[in-house]
Amino acid sequence: MTTKQEIEILIVEDNPNDAEMAIRALKKNNLTNNVLVVEDGEQALDFIFSRGKFTDRKGMTHPKIVLLDLKLPKIDGLEVLKVIKENQETKIIPVVVLTSSKEERDIIESYNLGANSYIVKPVDFDKFVDAVKDLGLYWLLLNQFPN
Amino acid sequence: MDLNNSHEMQARWTRFSMILASCIPLICFLIPLNAQSSSGEPFTNRRDTIYIAAEPDYPPWSMVDENGNPDGLSVELFLAAAEAAGLTVDAKTGIWNIIMQDLAEGRIDALPLVGRTPDREAIFDFSMPYSSLHGAIFVNKKSHGIQTLEDLHDKQVLVMRGDNAEEFVRRADISEKIITTNTYEEAFNMLSRGEGDAVISQRITGILLLRQLNIRNVKPLDMHLPEFKQDFCFAVKKGDEELLKRLNEGLSIIIANNSFGEIRKRWLGNISDREITPAELLRWSLYIFIPLIILTSLLWIIILRRHVRKRTARLKEEISQHEKTVSELHHKQGLLSESEEQIRLLLNSTAEGIYGIDTDGNCTFINKSAMDALLITGQEQAIGKNMHGLIHHSKSDGSHYDIEECNILNAFKLGKGVHSNNEKLWRMDGTGFDAEYFSHPIRIDNEVKGAVVTFWDITVSKREREELKKIRNKLEEEVEERTSELKEKVNILNNNQKAMLYMVEDLNRITAELKTERKKLQESNRELEAFTYSVSHDLRAPLRAINGFSKFLLEDYSELLDEEGKRYINTIRDNATKMDQLITDMLNLSRVSKSELKPIKTDIYSLANEVYDEVASGDQKDEFEFIIEKIPPVNCDHGLMKQVWQNLIENALKYSAKSETHRIEISAKEGKSDVTYFIRDYGAGFNPRYKHKLFGLFQRLHSGDDFEGNGVGLAIIQRIIQRHEGEVGADGNPEKGAIFWFRLPKE
Missing domain, CATH: 1.20.120 (Four Helix Bundle (Hemerythrin (Met), subunit A))
Structure with missing residues (x-):
């Protein structure tokens, strides 16, 4: 998939297995169009702000939703969330935090920084599919962007 | 007063324009640079008509004229600056909140009046400031409780929604009760009616608005809010560098050709904002106090001189009086020395015994006190007699006192006064008494002619001394x-x-x-x-x-x-x-x-009921008999206690699943300083021999096939109860059920 296409779903996940599962969960909910996986926080921000290897995306629309892992190489998920939500232009992008941790401080911190949802990645894949369905769908389909 | 004010305004204005004028070369230098850097941007087409919006009631900066068109200092400045920059302006009015949103979302191009704050810098870009103002606290004249910013803490503070006064009161945490209004007009009307305790706004804006609304019972406090200082600027949408550049250019032009000054003077000319800078204060004090000090000093010198003159005269008079007294004294002394009789009288009047002797030790005179003390009845008994032989013949122990040793006679033998307080003098009847005496040589023309002896009885004082x-x-x-x-x-x-x-x-x-x-x-x-x-x-x-x-x-x-x-x-x-x-x-x-304990009084009865409701499935609720007595509350961490009951009730449900009796009983026993809670089931129970293993981590008394679990639940319960300084325990028998209990201290 080239980055020149419009990207609807951006998955920020360094574990390829988790990323594959997330894509499969989306597929189960018929949401496979234009998904891009980036492996660290730096790439995620480069993508959002059209810089680095994503410079050619300048002027293209923002993704409709970002699925964001918290534990990431280089720039961690909370920092990525903070940067997206502090910027006037990007703060309207729905960000769903996806993490294996049920740590209360992570949940509270994520919501403080403006996360739109928080999904604890369950070990049971079926539950994961349900969670993606409940929250991902909501933000993707029900939440229309102001044009 | 008016004269002073206009003078003061003019001075301040001159300073301000100097600063601005000095910025102009810098701006001119920056303009080509900006043009160069923005030439690569997609939007280089020059806009010639721009849309702005102004709020209706922020006098004198922004308001509406009789025709409903935007008016005010800021609006006029903006129009002038835009015209100078070759821009046509379409201006409308609107509520502050809404027009701010309009600019943020690009529905309009600029706002003529925006106070610059860190929050807003994220959304807008600002022109150079064209005015700086300080905020003020406005109160109802009847209220006396508000003197400082701290007094506002429990008061109701009114501000306009979205105004930087609101940002300021929230940022500085001025009050817990902040009331926001749509306009400042509304806020001042409320304060005037006695709703709310204070309004915070720009001082000038407030004063003008009060005048315009004809409100007389509201006044600003004479107090500075250094944290609420405001730079007024034009604002454009963040990133609209082209427009910002042209507005700055326009501002520079109208400053340089002085139309800025005229506009400002027209709107602010006759308003007192009652602010005096420390430098002005210093200058005023120099004008007033230095002449005052010089005048006071002159007056003081005159008074001092007069005082010195008076003093000198009085001293002279005193000296002449003293001289007179001395001469009188001399005269009297002459009279006294002439009268020997008077000396005798003097001698006889003293309490001490006094007698005189010649160089042989014979008595030459004796006074009355001496005669009385020694029982001498007439002068003739003593005069001419050897006084050592008469009254000093024996020592204190009664032994003979040789005249050659006599201490009294030493006065003229040694030529100096002698003193004693450990000898006796003897009366005419043979009795003695302890005496203290001084013997002094009498000199006539530097030749020793005898001695005078002064003595007194010290019997009593000696006895006292010994005691x-x-x-x-x-x-x-x-x-x-x-x-x-x-x-x-x-x-x-x-x-x-x-x-x-x-x-x-x-x-x-x-x-x-x-x-x-x-x-x-x-x-x-x-x-x-x-x-x-x-x-x-x-x-x-x-x-x-x-x-x-x-x-x-x-x-x-x-x-x-x-x-x-x-x-x-x-x-x-x-x-x-x-x-x-x-x-x-x-x-x-x-x-x-590791979580922190937050003990509060917890209603265990409700808690256990609530947990059972959550934990038991619909089927289980149908099958089980859940019996709970009225049990007392206790001080504990609510969240952790809920966890305890969750684990206990889950266990009771789980281990009763395969038994005939489906019943859970919860009860409690209240002691003097503690409460014990019990939960009983009629399930699988356990062998009491392994009771000690029950609360260990990963310890299980049943196989995973019979009952699922991993041996952590009870360990968690024990950890929680121990952290509350309580005890936990269990009793049971295989197939007869189990009783789990825990005891918590009341405090």
């Missing part, structure tokens, strides 16, 4: 005794002090050791926390992959697997899920151990 001496000796003895006692005590104390010092040393050492240990503990706590965090993230990821990919195998390749193969995969998935549960429980246990 005193005795008392003193006794006292000294006592003092000595006490001193030695004290010394002993001091010794003991010294020893104690030494012991104390050793103890303090020990304590210091122990404290230092404790500190090190604590540091180590904190270190290991930190490590533990990092470990748990890592476990909760990293250990789960492989489990997720095992479970997820096994599932994919089932979904995508099910036709290649027979039933046994599918069972294997399901077993893999079950185990991954179990391990996840195990990790969850362990994390739970560690959270229970």
